[in-house]
Amino acid sequence: MRIANLSGRLVIVEGDHALDVERASSGAFSSDPQGVYARWEEFVGWATSQDASSGEPFEASALGAAIPRPAQVFAIGLNYASHADESGFEAPKDPVVFTKFVSSFAGPDIDVELPGDTVDWEAELVAVIGTGGTDISEDDAWSHIAGLSVGQDLSDRTVQFWGHPPQFSLGKSRTGFSPVGPSVVTLDEIDTLADRSDLSVRCTLTRADGSTEVLQNGRTRDMIFSIPTLVARLSAVLELLPGDVIFTGTPAGVGHGRTPRLYLRAGDVLTTEIEAVGTIVQRFAGRP
Known part of the structure; x- marks a missing residue:
């Protein structure tokens, strides 16, 4: 099952058709794309009997952030050894955790204004918590995941590396x-x-100019901390809540790790694809 945020309403997607959840359930479930996680198991029980292909056709440009307002956002830094190496760091022994503020969340097919000339890309698999909890074991962790999505951890490197030590969250939350x-x-x-x-x-x-370049081409098996490990390690410290989001880290190939460094420019189009999960596209423009 694929659930999405279509013009601010919760839908189940099948191909290019979307079934409006509130209408199809006669109001049993809210139209709020974020609120569904509080009733995740009940929702799944109902949704599995629905035929989403009977819904209405839609345009990708009408899709909002698949998880629009999570209570908690966990972003994992340096979670691929190859990316740690290109960034000049040793592979971490514990998860490196920062956040991306939810005001930066956006849909999968959007235009993005570049605030400067040091904006970088980071393709990431995103995990969404369905059932929350504390002290979740690795063996049980997958049962707490509602599903997976595609994310970009776009980064203003100038802001990210303000001062010493650097701080990550502001530069990643424009x-x-x-x-x-x-x-x-x-x-x-x-x-x-x-x-x-x-x-x-x-x-x-x-x-x-129409030229293309594959910037990143990795596999999630190369994560230092797998999704079950991240769920276990995070929930050992705090309570994970339904609808929380984990950006699980990026493989090698970011612009800041190149020689010379490479950043996004006005007119660029960034396409991020994760096997079996989907594709998102961002088009970049300069400031007016």
């Missing part, structure tokens, strides 16, 4: 810097298409 979507895909659907623990993560840049 308007439109946390696109997530196009939907939240439940694990049972992913399992019919791929191995949930070994998904390809691919990020491609198209320049204004």
Whole structure:
């Protein structure tokens, strides 16, 4: 099952059709795309009997952030050894955790204004908590995941590296810097298409002149801390809440790690694709 945020309303998506949840359930479930996680197990029980292909056709540009207002956002830094290496750090022994403020959350097909000339890309698999809790074991962690989505951890490197030591969250939370979507895909659907623990993560840049370059091409099996490990380690410190989001880290290939460094420019188009999960697109423009 794929659930999404269509013009601010919760829908179940099948191909290019979307079934409005509130209307199809005669009001049993709210139209709020974020609120569904508080009733996740009940919702799944109802939704599995629905035919989303009977819904209305929709345009991708009408999709909002698949998870629009999570209570907590956990972003994991340096979670691929290759990315830690290109960033000049040793692979961490414990998860490196920061946040992306929810005002930066955006839909999967958007225009983004560049605030400066040091904006970078970071393709990431996003995990969404369905059932919260504390002290969740790794063996039980997948049962607490509602589904997976595609995210970009866009980063203003100038702001990120203000001062010593650097701080991450502000530079990664400008308007439109946390696109997530196009939907939240439940694990049972992913399992019919791929191995949930070994998904390809691919990020491609198209320049204004039409030239293209694959920027990142990794696999989630190379995470230092897997999704079950992250759930266990985070929940050992605090309570995970339904609808919380985990940006699970990015593989090698970011612009800041190159020589010479490479950043996004006006006219660029960034396409991020994760196997069995989906594709998101951002188009970049300069400030007026």
